[in-house]
Amino acid sequence: MFYNPLAITASSLDLHPSHSLPERIRAAASASSLAIETVYQELEEYALSHTPPTYTMLLEPSPIYNFEGHELPLEERLARARNWLEIAACLKAKYLQVPSQFDTGNSSGDWTRMVGDLQALSDLAASYSVGIAYEAVA
Numbered sequence: 001m002f003y004n005p006l007a008i009t010a011s012s013l014d015l016h017p018s019h020s021l022p023e024r025i026r027a028a029a030s031a032s033s034l035a036i037e038t039v040y041q042e043l044e045e046y047a048l049s050h051t052p053p054t055y056t057m058l059l060e061p062s063p064i065y066n067f068e069g070h071e072l073p074l075e076e077r078l079a080r081a082r083n084w085l086e087i088a089a090c091l092k093a094k095y096l097q098v099p100s101q102f103d104t105g106n107s108s109g110d111w112t113r114m115v116g117d118l119q120a121l122s123d124l125a126a127s128y129s130v131g132i133a134y135e136a137v138a
Contacts (some may be wrong), residue, residue: 017066086128
């Protein structure tokens, strides 16, 4: 059986500049949230708020979207994913959320290839002990 813990996104807890990411995480924990979703912008702001900046891997982001079936070489897409998986592993995150393909102009549309791409991504994520949460973009 799959257990889905009570979770909240950090941005739902206010994005006012005076409210730091650690404060929002503590607020979620005090409200019995067992998991929290954070986005790149929140991590970057946190990293840059320290002198010297922490998590230097955040300073050169490579987006991880339009992954499956995209015309870019799979190795290039996996290299981008590797950066995010390293960040997720540093944060002890259980999952890396990956949105579904929406760049139809640069997608092969080949279902076999798309499944293979997602399998390669999942295998890479497993090597970091991180799961992939696939988000169907509406």
